[in-house]
Every structure is written in C-alpha cells, then in structure tokens.
Amino acid sequence: MDNIVGNGQAGIQLVDSLRTEGYTGRITVIGEEAHFPYQRPPLSKDYMSDAKTPLPLPLRAERFFAGNDVDSRLGVRVTAVDRARRTATLDDGSRLVYSKLVLATGAANRELSVPGSGLAGIHGLRTLSDAEAVHARLAVARSVVVIGAGFIGLEFAAAARQRGLDVTVLEFADRPMGRALSPAMSGYFAGAHERMGVQLRFGEGIASFEGRDGHVCSAVSTAGHSYPADLVLVGIGVIPRTERPRQPGCRWTTGSSWMAPCAPRTRTSSPLGTAPATPAAMPPPAPGWSQCRTPRIRPAIWPGPSWEAARATPSCPGSGPSRAR
Numbered sequence: 001m002d003n004i005v006g007n008g009q010a011g012i013q014l015v016d017s018l019r020t021e022g023y024t025g026r027i028t029v030i031g032e033e034a035h036f037p038y039q040r041p042p043l044s045k046d047y048m049s050d051a052k053t054p055l056p057l058p059l060r061a062e063r064f065f066a067g068n069d070v071d072s073r074l075g076v077r078v079t080a081v082d083r084a085r086r087t088a089t090l091d092d093g094s095r096l097v098y099s100k101l102v103l104a105t106g107a108a109n110r111e112l113s114v115p116g117s118g119l120a121g122i123h124g125l126r127t128l129s130d131a132e133a134v135h136a137r138l139a140v141a142r143s144v145v146v147i148g149a150g151f152i153g154l155e156f157a158a159a160a161r162q163r164g165l166d167v168t169v170l171e172f173a174d175r176p177m178g179r180a181l182s183p184a185m186s187g188y189f190a191g192a193h194e195r196m197g198v199q200l201r202f203g204e205g206i207a208s209f210e211g212r213d214g215h216v217c218s219a220v221s222t223a224g225h226s227y228p229a230d231l232v233l234v235g236i237g238v239i240p241r242t243e244r245p246r247q248p249g250c251r252w253t254t255g256s257s258w259m260a261p262c263a264p265r266t267r268t269s270s271p272l273g274t275a276p277a278t279p280a281a282m283p284p285p286a287p288g289w290s291q292c293r294t295p296r297i298r299p300a301i302w303p304g305p306s307w308e309a310a311r312a313t314p315s316c317p318g319s320g321p322s323r324a325r
C-alpha cells in the first residue's frame with residue numbers, strides 16, 4: 001500500500017498522475033483537515049467578496065476518489081513515521097503500513113508574535129476553516145487592517161473593500177509584493193488598490209495590537225500610528241511543513257532557487273520518502289524575470305505543487321510508463 005500525507009493540491013495531483021500513468025496499487029490519502037479536498041485560491045477572492053458564504057471548490061469531484069480507488073482518511077494527522085518498519089502513526093492512534101510514503105504536507109502560515117497577537121479578531125488565512133471564520137467576521141466588521149501587502153493580503157484587502165469596509169494595509173517594505181514582482185508591476189497593483197480606496201502604508205510594520213474586552217480594536221504600526229481595526233488579516237507568508245521529514249535520520253532537501261531542477265531536490269534522504277516541495281518551487285523563470293530581486297525566491301503558488309507532484313510520480317514504484325524510464 002502507498003500512502004500520501006497531505007491532501008492538498010500536491011497530494012491530489014500526485015494521485016491523479018499516478019493513476020494516469022497506470023499505477024494500479026492501493027492509494028491512501030491522509031489529510032488533517034476534515035474537509036473534502038478543496039482549492040485554496042478562491043478563499044482570498046470570491047469567497048471573501050461575496051456576502052453569501054460560497055461553497056468551497058473541490059480539487060476533484062467526489063467520483064474521482066471513488067473511481068480511482070482512493071482511500072481518503074480525512075481529519076487525521078500523521079504524527080510519526082517509522083522508516084525502518086515502514087509505518088505511519090496517526091493521531092487517532094491507528095498505524096498504517098506503507099510501501100512508499102509521499103510527504104505532501106504543504107505549508108503553514110507564518111504567525112505574528114507582537115504584543116496583542118492573541119486577541120480575538122486577528123486571523124490568518126490558509127484553510128477553509130480560517131476562511132469561514134474571516135468571512136463571518138467580515139459581515140459585522142467596519143475597519144480592517146491587513147498586515148502584509150503580499151498576494152493574499154492584497155487580494156483580501158480588495159475583497160473587503162469591495163464589501164464597503166475601510167481597509168488599511170501595513171507593509172514594512174516600500175512596495176507591494178516586492179519579493180515577487182518588478183517595481184513596475186508593484187506600482188500597477190498599488191495604484192489599482194488605491195483607486196479602490198484601500199489605504200496602503202509602506203515602510204510601516206506592525207508593532208502591537210490594542211484590544212477591548214479581549215477583541216482587537218486597533219493596530220499600532222512601527223511608525224507609531226494607530227489604525228482602527230475590528231478585523232485584522234495577517235498575510236506575512238508561509239513556512240514549509242517539514243516537521244515529519246525532519247525526524248531523525250531523514251534529511252529534507254527541498255529545491256532552493258528558481259533555477260533548481262525541482263524533482264531531484266524534493267526527495268527526502270529516505271529511499272522510501274518523496275516530498276513534492278512545498279511551498280511551491282518554480283520552474284526556470286521565463287525571459288524577463290531578471291528584474292526579480294532575489295534569485296532564491298520560492299513563491300507559494302498553485303502551479304508548483306502540480307508540477308512537483310507530476311515530477312515525483314516516476315519515483316513511485318509500479319507507476320506505469322515511468323518504470324521504463
């Protein structure tokens with residue numbers, strides 16, 4: 001039996017690629033979220049701009065899982081991997097024996113640790129549960145502060161503004177999405193948001209939050225300004241969830257630059273473990289990307305996990321055509 005840990009984009013794409021390539025063995029997918037596998041990108045866009053709570057978009061139709069003989073274990077987390085015995089322990093106490101284990105555990109949001117970070121009304125946005133909580137809060141909030149002018153922060157800022165809320169974005173850099181976009185593109189998106197009425201504050205990080213009755217009421221920036229906030233969205237990037245592969249004896253070697261060929265670097269040191277590198281590693285950049293400031297950027301975006309999963313397929317024993325490669 002093969003097991004895939006993580007039922008996000010990478011995990012489900014890997015299932016798809018394996019079956020497409022003719023792999024006929026059993027596949028078990030393990031995901032700690034109880035939700036049926038869904039697409040994350042809409043969560044910061046239509047999901048937020050629509051006052052009615054939209055239904056999440058599934059990654060694949062239910063018939064895909066039934067039709068491809070996939071055993072989906074939802075709402076359970078892998079807590080330990082014993083490579084010698086080839087077993088994975090789940091947090092419900094059960095243990096699975098694997099012939100091949102693929103770690104597609106994705107990323108987790110970076111969290112703030114400034115004073116007041118624990119107040120109610122301060123949210124991250126990664127999972128459907130996060131989105132449900134933020135969406136519910138949007139219905140009663142008036143003033144929103146977004147920490148971080150990255151992709152998710154700006155998408156959310158636009159959606160909240162579309163719904164008529166006052167929105168301020170704090171960004172300690174001097175332009176939005178500065179690690180991923182050229183100055184010209186940053187300027188374009190800054191202008192678009194400002195025309196919508198979003199207040200962009202560059203060169204200002206978050207210093208602390210102030211609360212009333214346990215709920216956030218304002219955000220104080222590193223420049224000393226206080227911004228009213230009854231909803232705060234923290235969008236300051238992600239960190240890869242490498243806690244399983246980081247177990248003793250298993251080296252985690254994700255690709256580290258734009259130019260890195262992805263697949264060879266995404267395998268763990270274990271001969272049994274393969275890990276689509278997430279956050280997504282990008283393929284070689286297209287001409288024109290030379291304006292990008294850092295050559296080691298790893299934007300956590302959608303296409304990466306799909307490519308990585310497709311590239312990881314040949315290393316799974318028994319996957320049809322790849323065996324001949």
Ligand SMILES: Cc1cc2nc3c(=O)[nH]c(=O)nc-3n(C[C@H](O)[C@H](O)[C@H](O)COP(=O)(O)OP(=O)(O)OC[C@H]3O[C@@H](n4cnc5c(N)ncnc54)[C@H](O)[C@@H]3O)c2cc1C
Pocket residue numbers: 005006007008009010011030031032033039040041042043044076077078079104105106107108125126127152241244277278279280300301302303305
């Ligand atoms: C709000 C939002 C909007 C986005 N918008 C865009 C966009 O517009 N365009 C774009 O290109 N990209 C976008 N992205 C990024 C894109 O969604 C990600 O790149 C993609 O989801 C990564 O897929 P993944 O499978 O690698 O990881 P994940 O989606 O993180 O999936 C990994 C899964 O593994 C599970 N897991 C982790 N550890 C364990 C364990 N020990 N046991 C069991 N399960 C475990 C996690 O719960 C998770 O469900 C967005 C992301 C978010 C959050």
